[in-house]
Amino acid sequence: MNDILFRHNRPDRAATFEEYRAEGGFQALQKALADLSPDAVQQTVIDSGLRGRGGAGFPTGKKWSFVPRNLPGPRYLICNCDEMEPGTYKDRVLLERNPYLLVEGMALACYALGVERAFIFIRRGYELAALNLKGAIAQTHKAGFLGSAICGSGFNLELDVHQSAGRYICGEETALMNALEGIRANPRSKPPFPAVKGLWGQPTVVNNVETLSNIPAIVAHGPAWFKALAATPEGAGTKLFCVSGHVQSPLCLELPIGTTLGEIIDTHCNGMRTGSTFKACIPGGASTPYFTKDHWTVPLDFDPVAKAGSRLGTGGIVVFDQSTCMVAATLNLVRFFARESCGWCTPCREGLPFVQHTLERIESGRGDLADIDILREHVHKLNYAFCALAPGAMGPVEGLLRLFEDEVREHITGGKCPVKG
Structure with missing residues (x-):
């Protein structure tokens, strides 16, 4: 290397x-x-x-x-x-x-x-x-x-x-x-x-x-x-990956661009923490849709990650284990983006707090099944914001609905978080 x-x-x-x-x-x-x-x-x-x-x-x-x-x-x-x-x-x-x-x-x-x-x-x-x-x-x-x-x-x-x-x-x-x-x-x-x-x-x-x-x-x-230097034919150079979350060794490391998610976690971060199993991760910073174990062999390069349904973004990988409620994790991210909106355009200024409040209802067990379609609509509508902040903020929401809809539905039908109990 x-x-x-x-x-x-x-x-x-x-x-x-x-x-x-x-x-x-x-x-x-x-x-x-x-x-x-x-x-x-x-x-x-x-x-x-x-x-x-x-x-x-x-x-x-x-x-x-x-x-x-x-x-x-x-x-x-x-x-x-x-x-x-x-x-x-x-x-x-x-x-x-x-x-x-x-x-x-x-x-x-x-x-x-x-x-x-x-x-x-x-x-x-x-x-x-x-x-x-x-x-x-x-x-x-x-x-x-x-x-x-x-x-x-x-x-x-x-x-x-x-x-x-x-x-x-x-x-x-x-x-x-x-x-x-x-x-x-x-x-x-x-x-x-x-x-x-x-x-x-x-x-x-x-x-x-x-x-x-x-x-x-x-x-x-x-x-x-x-x-x-790249690990993929379409790639070029190395990439800095900063890994945090439920791994044994969180760190920032330089690897060939296109190194797989599984190699980064299992080899370079020494696997998951004791007692933890991999559930999901953000592959490219807070504004990117989630990856699951199904994406273990995806090369972390711009085009392969995009084809797999997310974005390489900054290469900031945040890892979640089986104890993580994905609704709560998404809510935490959306709260950040809603707070950081400059308020310049309506989709971002009004849309992000609305998405935040919708996720808060679902997470607390007060949601309605209609909220799932409402969230999907906002994933689409917030693409019409003035800059990339709101579309990026909806990346984790899109990933939540595509990969963890069953968990969202359990919150609603069970009236509580199925992970936290």
């Missing part, structure tokens, strides 16, 4: 600048500035097949290609480290262990995009990660890999860290830009898309921490090498 993202990690502290440099750090940036044009770097990322690791899985190089080359004025890159998705903590682990990889990845992305000022938007609770980043940026600047005429080239770049007050909606790229501008974090209409009119009205690309941290290895070793 070739680690990309965890290659420089130390077990109990962050890697130093000297350690990162001694292990090949910033060589990819030097190579790009000396031998590659910005277009060549962008094409390298396109050819690598890298897909965004922030949840949507959109091809990274293609996203970069949407930025017009001929528009006057500055353009911007924003690294999204809001990471408010429940069950997801990979970006925090990355930055607490090695912030230099992100700094180099951002420098390469900015070179490819013609960006001279970029931002890292990080949630307020990530104090150590933010501290590491600020120190890494200062050291990188001092060493000449940031600032003016980097490595003797004509490329200039400044990086700024912005610590957000924090809301889930800030993970949506246009709401994030509003927050960075100092205005209410509501999502914007599309079009215009951020690649044409984004931060302060200028062309802007928003990428995730994990996504950008892959760029140095892609530039250093090439697209074919990166693709060959």
